[in-house]
Amino acid sequence: MIGRIIVHTLVSGGVFAILAIGFSLIFGVARVLNLAHTAFFTLAAFGTFYLLSSVVGLELAVAPAIIIVVIIVGLLGMLAYKLVINPVREHHAAVLLITIALAMIAEQVLVWRFGGQHRTIRFLVPGTVDIFGMTIANQNLLTLGVVAVAIVAVWLILSKTKLGIAIRAVANDTEIAGLMGISASRVLMITMGIATALAAIAGVVMAPLTTIAPGMWAPPLMTVMVVVIIGGLGSIKGSIIGAFILGLVSAVSVIDPLALLRGGGAYLNMTFILAAMVIVLIVRPSGLFGTLFEEEKL
């Protein structure tokens, strides 16, 4: 039992972590609250389904399919940023509306193309392994491995490369970064590409573990928002820690809801998680590790 909780915590926490890192990254750098973030996750899940299903007649191998999906979704994210988000970046209400509209478009187009029903994808890697007497599907290990690699890669990009320094400079002060010869708009677009590529990776590795449907973007969006607010909007460390806290909560409630809440527990779960978010927002709006900008304080 405890073993299953640990596995579930690690897998769902890891997936939430890379989703939340992307969400937090684009907020921290561009101050864009991207409500379409999990729509890119959904697009990637459907892209995987499309490329791996025999219907298309392609039947690609797993590795190239994953890479193609991640690159295409990342490019889509950059395109969406360039065309519709960047022009309204200064008005946060407009950004929220435009990104939710993008998510609606993605959902409607997927319904149009694939129909609204739930689907399943076969595991990307077959087989199971035994660790400490537990049988774990290789898919879970793959998901964990990919998540770990993605997190390390993002950390390396942000801390070691020239691009990462530029991204952090723009996040700190766009104008000064501009004076230092950094093209802010290009850096923001690349950041958006990284963020959506992370969402795509999450979609690809999560798709086989769950059922996919065009409407699957809404529930994880709530979770991701709660994760980044608890961890602190704009903080990557906070996002990872918040994601594993939420992963633990969801693992406990999925596997054995407290006896009191058995039955309607899943619904109250959302209420409790959102209540936690509201309390964090009121008591400590910057979350555990986040930073508030001066003009956002009251």
Place this chain on the structure above:
Amino acid sequence: MLRRLLKNFRYGVIPVPGRVIAVVFFLFLYLFPVISGHPLYMRMFIFTSIFAIFAVSWDLLSGYTGLVNFGHALFFGVAAYTTGLLYKFLGWQPSVTIPLAVLAAVAAGVLTCFPALKLRGPYLSLLTLAFPLMLLGLVMFFREYTGAEYGIPGLPSIAGSQTGEYYICLIAMTASVLIMWKLTDAGSRYVRTGLIFHAIREDEIAARATGINTIRYKLLAFAVGGFFAGLAGALYAHTHGIVSISSLNLTMSFQAVIWVIFGGIVSIYGGVVGVYILYPLVFLSRRVEALFSAMQKALPNVAATVPLAKILEFLHELAGRPYLVLAVIVILILLFMPEGIAVWIRNKIERECPRCKLTNAAWRRECRACGASLH
């Protein structure tokens, strides 16, 4: 009295195209049951009236004060469930439950305001986004009372006939919009709230420095916004006959925002225009879909009509996805017409006199009152 009214009409309405359009529009709405009375369109206009109240209440709360509320469905849903539960368990009639439901929505507005006072910008939007969803979780949990996804069916109508319902909702809409318009009129000599709401949005610290108790006015905005959104929610519950979870979900919150931004934010009339254009679009999409389908079938099956048939098929598919169309419209409006369609049109057909600040038709050479050149 009548003569003064006529004089006002002749010199205050006729020369200003925007006012003429408004008068014609309301005349059309009031005479619609006499002209047509088709039950489907009557039903559509009942709902558009109700949603116009809902949208304009969002404009008053969020557009004017800049407190962007992304959980406006909370007030709508609180009122709908209050009236539904009171009817289901106590058997009270709408004449009693609707006022109580509106009060409950005002209470919800005031309660939302307290945590909202501490936050601004995207943080405030996220906070308000969470409230209706939290309530939705509770509604789903207490399913023996609320019926969860089945809702509370069988609510009594507010009037005996559809025409009665139509006029009640229309009069409620007219009165609400008038009250909110007067309340937010920044140029008014009698009510200062409009001016103060603008001040809070533009620079809250400066407003506070001039001695305005901004907290009190924010509370007022939330209470008034809750009042009218609650009125819309209660009316919707009784005209729709069922309270369902759709009154609390994200779509309901975002619809209000979409309508107002489409029509024109910070203008009151923008919300009305937005609802009266976009709601029929979604409501009638099935009929439009059927229409395209029929046109497609009526085409003769020859090579020359193939591209036309393709276009019709595409339009037919598109009409079946009203939310896709809606989302594209929202993006286009935000990018190319950020002030909203009603304000954009108004700026095209009206011009303010630079000397006496009187509104003129855009095609006039000189001001109708003081004769100053308008170019």
